[in-house]
Amino acid sequence: MKARTGLGLMVLTLITWFAHFHAYGEETESSMHKLQHMVEQLNANNIDVEEWTFYTRKHVSHAKDFESYDQQVRAVLEPLSGWEVSEPSAEDPHWTAKAVRAHPHLALTEKLTILAYPTHNSRQIYMIYDVHGKWREANKQKVVTYVETQQQSFGLQENDMFVTVVGKTDTNNDTTLYQMAQQLLMEFDAKEVEALKEEAFVSLSAYNNQWTDFIVTNGKTMNLQLALRHNDGLGGRTTVTIGTPIITNEY
Numbered sequence: 001m002k003a004r005t006g007l008g009l010m011v012l013t014l015i016t017w018f019a020h021f022h023a024y025g026e027e028t029e030s031s032m033h034k035l036q037h038m039v040e041q042l043n044a045n046n047i048d049v050e051e052w053t054f055y056t057r058k059h060v061s062h063a064k065d066f067e068s069y070d071q072q073v074r075a076v077l078e079p080l081s082g083w084e085v086s087e088p089s090a091e092d093p094h095w096t097a098k099a100v101r102a103h104p105h106l107a108l109t110e111k112l113t114i115l116a117y118p119t120h121n122s123r124q125i126y127m128i129y130d131v132h133g134k135w136r137e138a139n140k141q142k143v144v145t146y147v148e149t150q151q152q153s154f155g156l157q158e159n160d161m162f163v164t165v166v167g168k169t170d171t172n173n174d175t176t177l178y179q180m181a182q183q184l185l186m187e188f189d190a191k192e193v194e195a196l197k198e199e200a201f202v203s204l205s206a207y208n209n210q211w212t213d214f215i216v217t218n219g220k221t222m223n224l225q226l227a228l229r230h231n232d233g234l235g236g237r238t239t240v241t242i243g244t245p246i247i248t249n250e251y
Contacts, residue, residue, distance in 0.1 A: 030148065031054065031056075031161035031162075031163050031244075032054070032143075032144040032147050032148055032163075033144065034163055034211070034244055035052055035054070035144070035163045035165065036140060036144065038163070038165045038242055038244070039052075039135065039140070039165055041184070041187045041188060042165065042167045042184075042240065042242070044187070045169070045183065045184060045187065046169055046170070047167040047168065047169040047240050048167050048168050048169065049135040049165060049166070049167040050134065050135060050166055050167055050168060051132065051133065051134055051135060051165075051166045052132075052133055052135055052163070052164065052165045052166070053130070053131065053132045053133075053162075053163070053164045053248055053249055054129075054130070054131040054132075054147060054161065054162070054163055054164075055128065055129070055130050055131075055161065055162040055163075055248055056128070056129050056151065056156045056159050056160065056161040056162070057126055057127060057128040057129070057156070057159060057160065058126070058127055058155065058156055058159040059124060059125070059126055060072070060114070060125045060126060060127050061125050062119075062122045062123060062124050062125060063095075063116055063122060063123050063125055064121075064122045064123075066088075066090050066095060069088065069095050069116045069123065069125065070088050072114070072125060073088045073097040073114050074088075076112075076114060076127070077097060077099045077112070077114070080099050080101075080112075082101055083099040083100065083101040083112075084099065084100045084101065085097075085098075085099040086098050086099070088114075093118055094115055094116065094117060094118070095115070095116035095123065096113060096114070096115050096116075097113070097114045098111055098112060098113045098114070099111070099112045100112075103146070105139075106133065106136075106139055106142060106143055106146060107133055107134040107136050107139065108131055108132065108133030108134070108143065108146075109131070109132050109133070110129070110130070110131045110132075110150065111129075111130045111131075111132075112127065112128070112129055112130075112154065113127070113128040113130065114126070114127055114128075115128065127154065127156070129150065129151065129154055129156055131147055131150075135165075160213070161213075162243065162244070162245065162246065162248045163243060163244050164241065164242070164243035164247050164248050164249050165241070165242050165243070166239065166240070166241045166249060166251075167239075167240050168237045168238065168239055168240065169237060169238050169240060170237055170238075171230055171236060171237060171238050177197075177200070177201070177202040177228045177229075177230060177238070178195070178197050178202050180202075180228055180238070180240075181195075181202050181204050181226050181228055182204075184226055184240075184242070185204065185206050185224075185226065188206070188208055188224060189208055189209075189210060190206035190207060190208040190224045191206055191207050191208075191209075192204055192205075192206050193205045193206055193207055193220050193221070193222045194218075194220065194222075200229065200230040200232070201227070201228070201229045201230070202227070202228045203225070203226070203227045203228075203251075204225070204226045204227075205217075205220070205222040205224070205225050205246075206222060206223075206224040206225070206226065207221055207222050207223055207224065208223055208224050208244075211223050211224075211244065213244075213245055214245055215245045215246060222245060222246070223244055223245040224242070224243075224244050224245065225242070225243045225244075225245070225246045225247045226240075226241070226242050227240075227241045227242075227247060227251040228240050228241075229241075229251065239251070
């Protein structure tokens, strides 16, 4: 029960953020190529990239009852080969079904979730594609091609996308976390929108006017989020998390 509740809360949080997602003009850089760009900038600043995540979703249709939802779920999930598919659940307040696959060669796990969210007279159905991977420089082009191909196969290539990258770096006692964060913003040609600064943790929201997608939160436009956290202990390193338009991982 707790696992399903956690999944539902996570998915609904993402749907809420997607509701604030905007885009203007024509995007010249795909989200997976933004992932590559983010990794390159982190590596250039001596940050060892460890993992990455990718989220996208679309509104599929609606269902007036569980039978209709179940039929739509099975039409999508049953043809999947090599995926671990769960039975659709009618637990309130959300109906959920998912399929999970660990790729045998690319150090990534992908998950397809179909969620029915209650509204006034029916339930709105969303498809969410979520990929989490360990970064392997040798596989980067194969990963980009694979994820973009999967997006197309699920009809998600034109939808809103979130990318997050996590890395670690040796702590520099001569440089504050905020100074490190400011340097990274300069690398991304991004302007700070707001900041949270603590002794061992810094979070910055920023805007890069070269990227056409953005989120409006608290009346401010942003499409880049950066978090740095110093890990205590002998040999403690600094964890650097960066996401566009926001970070979707815990940080």
